[in-house]
Amino acid sequence: MIDTAAPRHEKNEVFGKDMGMDESVASDERRPLLRIESLKTHFFVDDGPVRAVDGVTLTVPRGKTVCIVGESGCGKSITGRSVMGLVEHPGRVVDGHIWWSPADGDQRSSAGGRNPLRRSRRHAADSDQDAVDLAALDPRGEALRRIRGNEISMVFQEPMASLSPMYTIAEQLIETIRLHRRMSKRDAYRLGVELLTRVGIPRAEQRMNAYSFQLSGGMCQRVMIAIAIACGPKLLIADEPTTALDVTTQARIIDLLAEIQAETDMSMMFITHDLGVVAQIADEVVVMYLGTVVEQGSVEEIFHDPKHPYTRALLASIPKMGVGARKRPETIRGQVPHPLNRPAGCPFHPRCDQAIAGVCDTSEPPTVELPNGRRVRCVLYDRELVTTAAKGDQAVEATSGGTDE
Numbered sequence: 029m030i031d032t033a034a035p036r037h038e039k040n041e042v043f044g045k046d047m048g049m050d051e052s053v054a055s056d057e058r059r060p061l062l063r064i065e066s067l068k069t070h071f072f073v074d075d076g077p078v079r080a081v082d083g084v085t086l087t088v089p090r091g092k093t094v095c096i097v098g099e100s101g102c103g104k105s106i107t108g109r110s111v112m113g114l115v116e117h118p119g120r121v122v123d124g125h126i127w128w129s130p131a132d133g134d135q136r137s138s139a140g141g142r143n144p145l146r147r148s149r150r151h152a153a154d155s156d157q158d159a160v161d162l163a164a165l166d167p168r169g170e171a172l173r174r175i176r177g178n179e180i181s182m183v184f185q186e187p188m189a190s191l192s193p194m195y196t197i198a199e200q201l202i203e204t205i206r207l208h209r210r211m212s213k214r215d216a217y218r219l220g221v222e223l224l225t226r227v228g229i230p231r232a233e234q235r236m237n238a239y240s241f242q243l244s245g246g247m248c249q250r251v252m253i254a255i256a257i258a259c260g261p262k263l264l265i266a267d268e269p270t271t272a273l274d275v276t277t278q279a280r281i282i283d284l285l286a287e288i289q290a291e292t293d294m295s296m297m298f299i300t301h302d303l304g305v306v307a308q309i310a311d312e313v314v315v316m317y318l319g320t321v322v323e324q325g326s327v328e329e330i331f332h333d334p335k336h337p338y339t340r341a342l343l344a345s346i347p348k349m350g351v352g353a354r355k356r357p358e359t360i361r362g363q364v365p366h367p368l369n370r371p372a373g374c375p376f377h378p379r380c381d382q383a384i385a386g387v388c389d390t391s392e393p394p395t396v397e398l399p400n401g402r403r404v405r406c407v408l409y410d411r412e413l414v415t416t417a418a419k420g421d422q423a424v425e426a427t428s429g430g431t432d433e
């Protein structure tokens with residue numbers, strides 16, 4: 029349960045500039061580590077293309093944790109997998125860009141890696157020249173393979189399934205370390221023990237000889253985290269990393285990830301259903317609905333001044349502490365439609381209490397940039413469209429009034 033009873037900021041009518049989905053995001057003083065722009069990842073099944081990710085634009089700043097939230101089937105995992113080049117057949121990235129800008133003054137080669145347990149130095153200004161569009165790379169090619177595991181790692185939901193039962197933890201750790209770093213087996217073993225100790229595994233040397241089935245789910249996830257941070261990635265994508273674990277273990281793993289994040293300055297893209305976890309670890313929050321981003325803002329903004337009706341509905345659906353705690357949480361009416369049955373206009377309009385007939389059910393919503401670089405994909409924040417819709421309503425009222433008389 030999380031405390032969402034804190035007073036919301038006075039809601040002011042902030043209308044901003046329509047950025048459009050194809051325009052680049054707000055220019056940051058420091059270029060973001062990752063900038064996903066109008067990304068589309070579709071699955072080509074017999075019934076037609078499943079538009080799992082359908083124009084996602086989001087940014088992950090350096091050294092920050094960005095949580096991606098949304099109901100099941102909104103495209104969170106496929107967004108993460110697209111970044112890693114791990115979308116399975118029959119899916120593929122069909123459009124958009126995934127700009128990866130690792131250079132930040134702490135220049136290092138993809139092959140070399142850095143000490144994963146040491147804080148990175150971040151001084152020099154970024155240069156645009158070395159941004160790589162991951163979406164343009166062959167998912168099975170050498171270039172993306174080098175970046176994957178070396179600069180970007182991913183931790184998945186099922187730690188048991190991610191580890192091989194055929195090899196010891198040592199073998200799997202050493203293999204990963206040596207795949208990306210030039211190191212003797214002995215040194216890789218030492219680093220492996222160091223990493224297991226770092227992720228809180230007691231008697232690490234002994235555990236090196238264990239097989240995954242001899243460890244608990246929580247221990248396996250710690251091992252997966254050790255493997256993921258082995259090469260000192262700049263970005264860790266964690267896809268529901270605690271869902272399969274009991275509550276106490278969940279909390280420990282979340283604490284561990286937050287600690288590592290703070291220590292090493294890596295960025296984290298954290299995919300979760302759990303808004304309690306979001307409140308705990310997020311710097312920024314990306315809210316996804318049916319393959320699109322409906323809102324991105326700082327964690328404070330999203331929790332205390334949510335703009336999009338879907339974000340508000342998600343927040344209203346979590347149990348509250350303090351004032352209002354006795355009120356039952358509201359459920360969001362209806363369900364997320366399957367991407368094959370995507371509604372026309374705004375995908376959320378059939379479930380939205382503020383939908384404007386003739387607007388939200390017919391045209392794609394604009395992405396509007398609000399002050400502080402906040403982005404919301406909703407017609408309610410587009411002054412021109414709302415005014416036009418209101419005039420249309422008056423015209424309809426006037427016409428129907430005349431007919432009645």
Ligand SMILES: Nc1ncnc2c1ncn2[C@@H]1O[C@H](COP(=O)(O)OP(=O)(O)OP(=O)(O)O)[C@@H](O)[C@H]1O
Nearest residue numbers: 071073078080099100101102103104105106107367
């Ligand atoms: N292999 C596949 N073939 C066809 N459709 C797929 C495939 N994998 C995912 N999808 C579809 O893509 C959409 C987005 O899936 P995704 O797993 O990204 O959702 P999610 O938001 O991560 O949900 P959850 O929280 O349940 O993991 C879903 O409608 C899903 O059915």
